[in-house]
Amino acid sequence: MAKKTVDALGAAELRGKRALVRVDFNVPLDESAQITDDTRIRAALPTIRQLIDGGARVILVSHLGRPKGFDDQLRLSPVAKRLGELLSKPVAKVDDVIGPEVEEAVKKLQDGDVLLLENVRFYPEEEKNNPEFAQKLASLADLYVNDAFGTAHRAHASTEGVARYLRPAVAGLLLQKELEYLGKALESPERPVLAIMGGAKVSDKIQLIQNMLTKVDSIVIGGAMAYTFLKAQGIATGASRCETSTTKKDGTTIDLLKLALDLLAEAKERGVTFLLPVDHRTNDKFADSDTPNVTPDANIPEGQMALDIGPKTEALYVAEVKKARTVIWNGPMGVFELPGFSHGTFAVAQALAESDNLSIVGGGDSASAAEKAGIVDQLSHVSTGGGASLEFLEGKILPGVAALDEA
Numbered sequence: 001m002a003k004k005t006v007d008a009l010g011a012a013e014l015r016g017k018r019a020l021v022r023v024d025f026n027v028p029l030d031e032s033a034q035i036t037d038d039t040r041i042r043a044a045l046p047t048i049r050q051l052i053d054g055g056a057r058v059i060l061v062s063h064l065g066r067p068k069g070f071d072d073q074l075r076l077s078p079v080a081k082r083l084g085e086l087l088s089k090p091v092a093k094v095d096d097v098i099g100p101e102v103e104e105a106v107k108k109l110q111d112g113d114v115l116l117l118e119n120v121r122f123y124p125e126e127e128k129n130n131p132e133f134a135q136k137l138a139s140l141a142d143l144y145v146n147d148a149f150g151t152a153h154r155a156h157a158s159t160e161g162v163a164r165y166l167r168p169a170v171a172g173l174l175l176q177k178e179l180e181y182l183g184k185a186l187e188s189p190e191r192p193v194l195a196i197m198g199g200a201k202v203s204d205k206i207q208l209i210q211n212m213l214t215k216v217d218s219i220v221i222g223g224a225m226a227y228t229f230l231k232a233q234g235i236a237t238g239a240s241r242c243e244t245s246t247t248k249k250d251g252t253t254i255d256l257l258k259l260a261l262d263l264l265a266e267a268k269e270r271g272v273t274f275l276l277p278v279d280h281r282t283n284d285k286f287a288d289s290d291t292p293n294v295t296p297d298a299n300i301p302e303g304q305m306a307l308d309i310g311p312k313t314e315a316l317y318v319a320e321v322k323k324a325r326t327v328i329w330n331g332p333m334g335v336f337e338l339p340g341f342s343h344g345t346f347a348v349a350q351a352l353a354e355s356d357n358l359s360i361v362g363g364g365d366s367a368s369a370a371e372k373a374g375i376v377d378q379l380s381h382v383s384t385g386g387g388a389s390l391e392f393l394e395g396k397i398l399p400g401v402a403a404l405d406e407a
Protein backbone atom coordinates (compact mmCIF):
# COMPACT_ATOMS: atom_id res chain seq x y z
CA MET A 1 0.00 0.00 0.00
CA ALA A 2 1.40 3.34 -1.01
CA LYS A 3 -0.10 5.16 1.94
CA LYS A 4 1.70 6.42 5.00
CA THR A 5 0.87 4.44 8.15
CA VAL A 6 1.14 5.03 11.90
CA ASP A 7 4.34 2.98 11.81
CA ALA A 8 5.97 5.90 9.98
CA LEU A 9 5.26 8.32 12.85
CA GLY A 10 8.23 8.73 15.17
CA ALA A 11 8.31 9.78 18.82
CA ALA A 12 8.46 13.48 17.97
CA GLU A 13 5.31 13.18 15.90
CA LEU A 14 3.38 11.33 18.60
CA ARG A 15 4.38 12.38 22.12
CA GLY A 16 1.96 14.94 23.50
CA LYS A 17 0.17 15.17 20.16
CA ARG A 18 -3.60 14.91 19.80
CA ALA A 19 -4.43 12.10 17.37
CA LEU A 20 -7.93 12.01 15.88
CA VAL A 21 -8.53 8.35 15.07
CA ARG A 22 -11.48 7.27 12.90
CA VAL A 23 -12.46 3.76 13.95
CA ASP A 24 -15.38 1.56 12.91
CA PHE A 25 -17.11 0.74 16.19
CA ASN A 26 -20.37 0.01 14.36
CA VAL A 27 -20.93 -3.14 16.41
CA PRO A 28 -24.06 -5.30 16.49
CA LEU A 29 -26.37 -4.50 19.42
CA ASP A 30 -29.30 -6.41 20.93
CA GLU A 31 -32.74 -4.91 21.78
CA SER A 32 -31.38 -3.45 25.02
CA ALA A 33 -28.43 -1.77 23.27
CA GLN A 34 -25.93 -4.36 24.58
CA ILE A 35 -22.97 -5.21 22.35
CA THR A 36 -23.39 -8.74 20.98
CA ASP A 37 -20.03 -8.93 19.19
CA ASP A 38 -16.92 -6.85 19.88
CA THR A 39 -14.80 -8.01 16.91
CA ARG A 40 -14.56 -4.49 15.51
CA ILE A 41 -13.47 -3.03 18.85
CA ARG A 42 -10.79 -5.70 19.30
CA ALA A 43 -9.60 -5.13 15.73
CA ALA A 44 -8.80 -1.48 16.50
CA LEU A 45 -6.74 -2.24 19.62
CA PRO A 46 -3.28 -2.52 17.96
CA THR A 47 -3.47 1.02 16.55
CA ILE A 48 -4.88 2.48 19.78
CA ARG A 49 -2.20 0.74 21.84
CA GLN A 50 0.57 1.91 19.53
CA LEU A 51 -0.62 5.52 19.88
CA ILE A 52 -0.93 5.21 23.67
CA ASP A 53 2.56 3.73 23.89
CA GLY A 54 3.89 6.56 21.75
CA GLY A 55 2.50 9.10 24.23
CA ALA A 56 -0.20 10.48 21.94
CA ARG A 57 -3.54 11.80 23.25
CA VAL A 58 -6.03 9.59 21.50
CA ILE A 59 -9.40 10.99 20.33
CA LEU A 60 -11.56 8.24 18.83
CA VAL A 61 -14.46 8.94 16.48
CA SER A 62 -16.93 6.41 15.05
CA HIS A 63 -20.47 5.99 13.79
CA LEU A 64 -22.93 3.42 15.13
CA GLY A 65 -25.89 2.32 13.01
CA ARG A 66 -27.78 4.72 10.81
CA PRO A 67 -29.36 7.30 13.19
CA LYS A 68 -31.50 10.21 12.03
CA GLY A 69 -30.30 12.88 14.43
CA PHE A 70 -29.48 12.32 18.12
CA ASP A 71 -30.73 8.92 19.26
CA ASP A 72 -30.27 7.62 22.82
CA GLN A 73 -30.33 4.01 21.57
CA LEU A 74 -27.26 4.61 19.43
CA ARG A 75 -24.94 6.40 21.84
CA LEU A 76 -21.38 5.10 22.05
CA SER A 77 -21.32 4.80 25.87
CA PRO A 78 -21.46 0.96 25.90
CA VAL A 79 -18.58 0.94 23.42
CA ALA A 80 -16.47 3.20 25.68
CA LYS A 81 -17.10 0.81 28.54
CA ARG A 82 -16.10 -2.26 26.52
CA LEU A 83 -13.04 -0.55 25.08
CA GLY A 84 -11.93 0.41 28.59
CA GLU A 85 -12.20 -3.24 29.64
CA LEU A 86 -10.21 -4.43 26.62
CA LEU A 87 -7.49 -1.80 27.11
CA SER A 88 -7.47 -2.23 30.90
CA LYS A 89 -7.55 1.52 31.26
CA PRO A 90 -10.30 4.11 31.57
CA VAL A 91 -11.73 5.52 28.35
CA ALA A 92 -13.33 8.95 28.72
CA LYS A 93 -16.53 9.54 26.77
CA VAL A 94 -18.21 12.80 25.76
CA ASP A 95 -21.83 13.10 24.65
CA ASP A 96 -21.05 15.23 21.61
CA VAL A 97 -18.76 15.23 18.58
CA ILE A 98 -17.83 18.89 18.24
CA GLY A 99 -18.40 21.96 20.43
CA PRO A 100 -17.37 23.28 23.87
CA GLU A 101 -17.92 20.06 25.86
CA VAL A 102 -15.63 18.18 23.48
CA GLU A 103 -12.98 20.91 23.41
CA GLU A 104 -12.93 20.91 27.22
CA ALA A 105 -12.49 17.11 27.34
CA VAL A 106 -9.67 17.26 24.78
CA LYS A 107 -7.88 19.94 26.83
CA LYS A 108 -7.94 17.65 29.86
CA LEU A 109 -6.20 14.79 28.04
CA GLN A 110 -2.77 13.73 29.24
CA ASP A 111 -0.23 11.82 27.16
CA GLY A 112 -1.51 8.27 26.60
CA ASP A 113 -5.13 9.09 27.52
CA VAL A 114 -8.06 7.90 25.41
CA LEU A 115 -11.26 9.83 24.70
CA LEU A 116 -14.24 8.54 22.70
CA LEU A 117 -16.50 11.08 21.00
CA GLU A 118 -20.25 10.55 20.51
CA ASN A 119 -21.75 8.84 17.44
CA VAL A 120 -20.57 11.04 14.58
CA ARG A 121 -23.70 10.28 12.52
CA PHE A 122 -25.85 12.20 15.01
CA TYR A 123 -24.78 15.10 12.78
CA PRO A 124 -26.24 14.90 9.24
CA GLU A 125 -23.14 16.89 8.17
CA GLU A 126 -21.12 13.69 8.60
CA GLU A 127 -22.68 11.75 5.71
CA LYS A 128 -22.96 14.92 3.62
CA ASN A 129 -19.18 15.32 4.02
CA ASN A 130 -19.82 18.94 5.02
CA PRO A 131 -16.52 20.92 4.86
CA GLU A 132 -17.23 23.12 7.92
CA PHE A 133 -18.02 20.04 10.00
CA ALA A 134 -14.87 18.28 8.77
CA GLN A 135 -12.87 21.38 9.63
CA LYS A 136 -14.31 21.44 13.16
CA LEU A 137 -13.34 17.80 13.63
CA ALA A 138 -9.87 18.53 12.30
CA SER A 139 -9.42 21.45 14.71
CA LEU A 140 -9.60 19.02 17.66
CA ALA A 141 -6.29 17.35 16.82
CA ASP A 142 -2.72 17.56 15.50
CA LEU A 143 -2.83 14.47 13.31
CA TYR A 144 -5.35 12.10 11.74
CA VAL A 145 -5.36 8.31 11.67
CA ASN A 146 -7.93 6.33 9.69
CA ASP A 147 -8.35 2.80 11.01
CA ALA A 148 -11.99 2.39 9.99
CA PHE A 149 -11.66 -0.12 7.17
CA GLY A 150 -15.37 -1.01 7.45
CA THR A 151 -16.30 2.60 6.60
CA ALA A 152 -13.49 3.36 4.14
CA HIS A 153 -15.90 3.07 1.19
CA ARG A 154 -17.86 6.10 2.46
CA ALA A 155 -16.73 9.63 1.57
CA HIS A 156 -17.93 11.14 4.84
CA ALA A 157 -16.59 14.03 6.92
CA SER A 158 -14.79 11.83 9.44
CA THR A 159 -13.44 9.38 6.84
CA GLU A 160 -12.53 11.66 3.95
CA GLY A 161 -13.27 15.35 4.50
CA VAL A 162 -11.23 15.68 7.68
CA ALA A 163 -8.01 14.65 5.91
CA ARG A 164 -8.22 17.82 3.80
CA TYR A 165 -7.66 19.90 6.92
CA LEU A 166 -5.47 17.71 9.12
CA ARG A 167 -1.97 16.45 8.32
CA PRO A 168 -0.28 14.10 8.77
CA ALA A 169 -3.17 11.85 7.73
CA VAL A 170 -2.12 8.22 7.97
CA ALA A 171 -3.56 4.69 7.85
CA GLY A 172 -4.00 2.68 11.04
CA LEU A 173 -2.70 -0.87 11.42
CA LEU A 174 -6.09 -2.51 10.82
CA LEU A 175 -6.73 -0.53 7.64
CA GLN A 176 -3.23 -1.43 6.45
CA LYS A 177 -3.66 -5.13 7.28
CA GLU A 178 -7.03 -5.39 5.53
CA LEU A 179 -5.82 -3.72 2.34
CA GLU A 180 -2.67 -5.83 2.24
CA TYR A 181 -4.50 -9.12 2.83
CA LEU A 182 -7.40 -8.51 0.48
CA GLY A 183 -5.15 -7.05 -2.20
CA LYS A 184 -2.82 -10.04 -2.20
CA ALA A 185 -5.44 -12.78 -1.84
CA LEU A 186 -7.50 -11.56 -4.75
CA GLU A 187 -4.79 -10.53 -7.18
CA SER A 188 -5.13 -13.81 -9.08
CA PRO A 189 -7.50 -16.00 -7.07
CA GLU A 190 -7.72 -19.72 -7.62
CA ARG A 191 -10.87 -20.57 -9.57
CA PRO A 192 -13.74 -21.18 -9.34
CA VAL A 193 -14.45 -18.04 -7.36
CA LEU A 194 -17.76 -17.88 -5.49
CA ALA A 195 -19.36 -14.77 -4.00
CA ILE A 196 -22.00 -15.30 -1.33
CA MET A 197 -24.15 -12.25 -0.75
CA GLY A 198 -26.89 -11.63 1.76
CA GLY A 199 -27.74 -9.38 4.67
CA ALA A 200 -29.94 -6.35 4.85
CA LYS A 201 -28.17 -3.51 2.99
CA VAL A 202 -29.83 -4.46 -0.27
CA SER A 203 -29.83 -1.17 -2.17
CA ASP A 204 -26.13 -0.59 -1.44
CA LYS A 205 -24.88 -4.04 -2.24
CA ILE A 206 -27.07 -5.00 -5.21
CA GLN A 207 -25.36 -2.18 -7.07
CA LEU A 208 -22.00 -3.93 -6.65
CA ILE A 209 -23.10 -7.13 -8.39
CA GLN A 210 -22.62 -5.88 -11.92
CA ASN A 211 -18.88 -5.43 -11.37
CA MET A 212 -18.72 -8.67 -9.45
CA LEU A 213 -20.05 -10.57 -12.47
CA THR A 214 -16.78 -9.81 -14.27
CA LYS A 215 -14.71 -11.30 -11.43
CA VAL A 216 -16.46 -14.42 -10.16
CA ASP A 217 -17.66 -17.76 -11.52
CA SER A 218 -20.74 -18.02 -9.35
CA ILE A 219 -22.89 -15.94 -7.05
CA VAL A 220 -25.36 -17.20 -4.48
CA ILE A 221 -27.82 -14.84 -2.87
CA GLY A 222 -29.46 -15.10 0.53
CA GLY A 223 -30.78 -12.64 3.10
CA ALA A 224 -33.15 -9.84 2.19
CA MET A 225 -31.43 -9.25 -1.16
CA ALA A 226 -32.92 -12.50 -2.47
CA TYR A 227 -36.48 -11.17 -2.28
CA THR A 228 -35.73 -8.29 -4.66
CA PHE A 229 -34.54 -10.83 -7.24
CA LEU A 230 -37.52 -13.13 -6.65
CA LYS A 231 -40.09 -10.34 -6.86
CA ALA A 232 -38.49 -9.06 -10.07
CA GLN A 233 -39.27 -12.47 -11.61
CA GLY A 234 -42.89 -12.43 -10.45
CA ILE A 235 -42.37 -14.75 -7.47
CA ALA A 236 -44.47 -13.92 -4.39
CA THR A 237 -42.50 -12.40 -1.49
CA GLY A 238 -45.34 -12.13 1.06
CA ALA A 239 -44.55 -9.83 3.98
CA SER A 240 -40.77 -10.21 3.60
CA ARG A 241 -38.47 -7.23 3.71
CA CYS A 242 -38.15 -6.41 0.02
CA GLU A 243 -36.46 -3.31 -1.40
CA THR A 244 -37.75 -2.36 -4.85
CA SER A 245 -36.21 1.08 -5.37
CA THR A 246 -33.64 3.43 -3.92
CA THR A 247 -32.85 7.12 -4.20
CA LYS A 248 -29.33 8.17 -5.06
CA LYS A 249 -27.58 11.16 -3.47
CA ASP A 250 -28.35 13.27 -6.55
CA GLY A 251 -32.09 12.62 -6.08
CA THR A 252 -32.53 10.16 -8.96
CA THR A 253 -34.35 6.90 -8.34
CA ILE A 254 -33.01 3.45 -9.21
CA ASP A 255 -35.55 0.74 -9.99
CA LEU A 256 -34.05 -2.25 -8.18
CA LEU A 257 -36.47 -4.73 -9.76
CA LYS A 258 -35.31 -3.73 -13.22
CA LEU A 259 -31.70 -3.82 -12.04
CA ALA A 260 -32.25 -7.34 -10.67
CA LEU A 261 -33.57 -8.56 -14.06
CA ASP A 262 -30.67 -6.91 -15.89
CA LEU A 263 -28.20 -8.59 -13.54
CA LEU A 264 -29.80 -12.01 -14.07
CA ALA A 265 -29.61 -11.52 -17.84
CA GLU A 266 -26.00 -10.40 -17.69
CA ALA A 267 -25.02 -13.32 -15.46
CA LYS A 268 -26.54 -15.69 -18.02
CA GLU A 269 -24.73 -13.99 -20.87
CA ARG A 270 -21.41 -14.20 -19.05
CA GLY A 271 -21.94 -17.81 -17.97
CA VAL A 272 -21.85 -16.89 -14.28
CA THR A 273 -23.86 -19.33 -12.14
CA PHE A 274 -26.43 -17.25 -10.24
CA LEU A 275 -28.36 -19.05 -7.51
CA LEU A 276 -31.40 -17.74 -5.63
CA PRO A 277 -33.36 -19.42 -2.84
CA VAL A 278 -35.69 -22.21 -3.93
CA ASP A 279 -37.35 -22.36 -0.49
CA HIS A 280 -37.51 -20.34 2.73
CA ARG A 281 -38.04 -20.51 6.48
CA THR A 282 -40.76 -18.05 7.44
CA ASN A 283 -42.81 -16.61 10.29
CA ASP A 284 -45.91 -14.40 10.37
CA LYS A 285 -43.94 -11.67 12.12
CA PHE A 286 -40.36 -10.51 12.68
CA ALA A 287 -39.81 -12.82 15.67
CA ASP A 288 -38.15 -16.08 16.57
CA SER A 289 -39.87 -19.44 16.28
CA ASP A 290 -38.95 -22.95 17.44
CA THR A 291 -40.83 -24.34 14.46
CA PRO A 292 -40.39 -22.03 11.46
CA ASN A 293 -42.66 -22.67 8.51
CA VAL A 294 -40.85 -24.04 5.46
CA THR A 295 -42.19 -23.07 2.04
CA PRO A 296 -42.48 -25.83 -0.59
CA ASP A 297 -40.94 -23.60 -3.27
CA ALA A 298 -39.56 -20.10 -3.82
CA ASN A 299 -42.97 -18.43 -3.33
CA ILE A 300 -43.58 -16.84 0.07
CA PRO A 301 -47.25 -17.03 1.13
CA GLU A 302 -49.22 -13.87 1.86
CA GLY A 303 -48.68 -12.63 5.40
CA GLN A 304 -45.51 -14.70 5.80
CA MET A 305 -42.10 -13.15 6.23
CA ALA A 306 -39.05 -15.05 5.02
CA LEU A 307 -36.34 -14.86 7.68
CA ASP A 308 -33.92 -17.54 6.45
CA ILE A 309 -33.18 -19.68 3.41
CA GLY A 310 -34.92 -23.08 3.46
CA PRO A 311 -33.33 -26.56 3.71
CA LYS A 312 -33.24 -27.22 -0.06
CA THR A 313 -31.53 -23.88 -0.69
CA GLU A 314 -29.10 -24.59 2.12
CA ALA A 315 -28.05 -27.85 0.45
CA LEU A 316 -27.59 -26.12 -2.90
CA TYR A 317 -25.46 -23.36 -1.40
CA VAL A 318 -23.35 -25.76 0.66
CA ALA A 319 -22.62 -27.74 -2.52
CA GLU A 320 -21.57 -24.52 -4.25
CA VAL A 321 -19.19 -23.69 -1.40
CA LYS A 322 -17.61 -27.14 -1.68
CA LYS A 323 -17.04 -26.68 -5.43
CA ALA A 324 -15.32 -23.32 -5.10
CA ARG A 325 -11.58 -22.71 -4.58
CA THR A 326 -12.05 -19.13 -3.44
CA VAL A 327 -15.07 -17.86 -1.52
CA ILE A 328 -15.94 -14.28 -0.61
CA TRP A 329 -18.90 -14.01 1.74
CA ASN A 330 -20.68 -10.87 2.81
CA GLY A 331 -24.09 -10.81 4.44
CA PRO A 332 -25.88 -13.44 6.54
CA MET A 333 -28.31 -15.83 4.80
CA GLY A 334 -31.05 -14.99 7.29
CA VAL A 335 -31.83 -13.28 10.58
CA PHE A 336 -29.21 -15.41 12.37
CA GLU A 337 -29.64 -13.33 15.54
CA LEU A 338 -32.90 -15.30 16.03
CA PRO A 339 -31.90 -18.94 16.78
CA GLY A 340 -34.81 -20.41 14.78
CA PHE A 341 -33.61 -18.53 11.69
CA SER A 342 -29.85 -19.05 12.05
CA HIS A 343 -29.77 -22.44 10.32
CA GLY A 344 -29.00 -21.25 6.78
CA THR A 345 -26.22 -18.90 7.87
CA PHE A 346 -24.60 -21.49 10.13
CA ALA A 347 -24.85 -24.25 7.50
CA VAL A 348 -23.00 -22.09 4.97
CA ALA A 349 -20.47 -21.11 7.67
CA GLN A 350 -19.90 -24.77 8.53
CA ALA A 351 -19.37 -25.66 4.88
CA LEU A 352 -16.75 -22.91 4.61
CA ALA A 353 -15.03 -24.17 7.74
CA GLU A 354 -14.89 -27.73 6.40
CA SER A 355 -13.60 -26.82 2.93
CA ASP A 356 -9.94 -26.23 2.20
CA ASN A 357 -10.65 -23.28 -0.10
CA LEU A 358 -9.49 -19.71 0.46
CA SER A 359 -12.31 -18.23 2.51
CA ILE A 360 -12.87 -14.55 3.21
CA VAL A 361 -15.82 -13.49 5.32
CA GLY A 362 -16.47 -9.75 5.57
CA GLY A 363 -18.93 -7.46 7.33
CA GLY A 364 -19.80 -6.44 10.86
CA ASP A 365 -22.71 -8.85 11.06
CA SER A 366 -21.13 -11.63 8.99
CA ALA A 367 -18.06 -11.55 11.23
CA SER A 368 -20.39 -11.77 14.22
CA ALA A 369 -22.14 -14.77 12.61
CA ALA A 370 -18.77 -16.48 11.99
CA GLU A 371 -17.84 -15.84 15.62
CA LYS A 372 -21.18 -17.23 16.83
CA ALA A 373 -20.71 -20.30 14.60
CA GLY A 374 -17.28 -20.86 16.18
CA ILE A 375 -15.50 -21.13 12.83
CA VAL A 376 -13.31 -18.01 12.79
CA ASP A 377 -10.09 -20.04 13.17
CA GLN A 378 -10.99 -22.15 10.14
CA LEU A 379 -11.36 -19.18 7.78
CA SER A 380 -8.54 -17.61 5.77
CA HIS A 381 -9.52 -14.06 6.73
CA VAL A 382 -12.30 -12.30 8.58
CA SER A 383 -12.61 -8.75 7.32
CA THR A 384 -14.18 -6.04 9.46
CA GLY A 385 -15.75 -4.53 6.34
CA GLY A 386 -18.66 -5.88 4.29
CA GLY A 387 -19.47 -3.15 1.80
CA ALA A 388 -15.89 -1.91 2.05
CA SER A 389 -14.33 -5.29 1.21
CA LEU A 390 -16.72 -5.80 -1.72
CA GLU A 391 -15.93 -2.36 -3.16
CA PHE A 392 -12.21 -2.89 -2.65
CA LEU A 393 -12.32 -6.29 -4.35
CA GLU A 394 -14.06 -4.68 -7.31
CA GLY A 395 -11.00 -2.53 -7.77
CA LYS A 396 -12.66 0.68 -6.57
CA ILE A 397 -10.52 3.27 -4.82
CA LEU A 398 -11.88 3.65 -1.30
CA PRO A 399 -12.33 7.37 -0.52
CA GLY A 400 -11.16 6.92 3.08
CA VAL A 401 -7.88 5.49 1.79
CA ALA A 402 -7.42 7.90 -1.12
CA ALA A 403 -7.56 10.86 1.29
CA LEU A 404 -4.47 9.74 3.25
CA ASP A 405 -0.84 10.89 2.82
CA GLU A 406 1.31 9.01 0.35
CA ALA A 407 4.05 6.89 1.93
Ligand SMILES: Nc1ncnc2c1ncn2[C@@H]1O[C@H](COP(=O)(O)OP(=O)(O)O)[C@@H](O)[C@H]1O
Binds near residue numbers: 200202222331336365
Ligand atom coordinates in the same frame (compact mmCIF):
# COMPACT_ATOMS: atom_id res chain seq x y z
N1 LIG B 1 -34.39 -12.36 5.39
C1 LIG B 1 -33.99 -11.32 6.09
N2 LIG B 1 -34.86 -10.34 6.47
C2 LIG B 1 -34.45 -9.29 7.20
N3 LIG B 1 -33.18 -9.09 7.60
C3 LIG B 1 -32.27 -10.02 7.26
C4 LIG B 1 -32.62 -11.17 6.49
N4 LIG B 1 -31.52 -11.92 6.33
C5 LIG B 1 -30.52 -11.28 6.95
N5 LIG B 1 -30.95 -10.15 7.54
C6 LIG B 1 -30.19 -9.21 8.40
O1 LIG B 1 -29.08 -8.67 7.73
C7 LIG B 1 -28.25 -8.09 8.72
C8 LIG B 1 -26.83 -7.95 8.23
O2 LIG B 1 -26.77 -7.25 7.02
P1 LIG B 1 -25.47 -6.45 6.53
O3 LIG B 1 -25.20 -5.32 7.44
O4 LIG B 1 -25.72 -6.13 5.09
O5 LIG B 1 -24.31 -7.54 6.65
P2 LIG B 1 -22.77 -7.35 7.06
O6 LIG B 1 -22.73 -6.53 8.33
O7 LIG B 1 -22.23 -8.70 7.25
O8 LIG B 1 -22.13 -6.60 5.93
C9 LIG B 1 -28.37 -8.99 9.93
O9 LIG B 1 -28.61 -8.23 11.07
C10 LIG B 1 -29.55 -9.93 9.58
O10 LIG B 1 -30.49 -10.07 10.62
Ligand SMILES: O=C(OP(=O)(O)O)[C@H](O)COP(=O)(O)O
Binds near residue numbers: 026151384
Ligand atom coordinates in the same frame (compact mmCIF):
# COMPACT_ATOMS: atom_id res chain seq x y z
O1 LIG C 1 -21.26 -1.98 9.17
C1 LIG C 1 -20.73 -1.49 8.17
O2 LIG C 1 -20.75 -2.09 6.95
P1 LIG C 1 -21.19 -3.64 6.70
O3 LIG C 1 -22.55 -3.85 7.31
O4 LIG C 1 -21.22 -3.74 5.19
O5 LIG C 1 -20.15 -4.52 7.29
C2 LIG C 1 -19.93 -0.22 8.23
O6 LIG C 1 -19.83 0.25 9.58
C3 LIG C 1 -20.52 0.86 7.33
O7 LIG C 1 -21.81 1.22 7.76
P2 LIG C 1 -22.84 1.87 6.71
O8 LIG C 1 -23.18 0.83 5.69
O9 LIG C 1 -24.04 2.29 7.52
O10 LIG C 1 -22.13 3.05 6.07
Ligand SMILES: [Mg+2]
Binds near residue numbers: 364365386
Ligand atom coordinates in the same frame (compact mmCIF):
# COMPACT_ATOMS: atom_id res chain seq x y z
MG1 LIG D 1 -23.80 -4.86 8.92
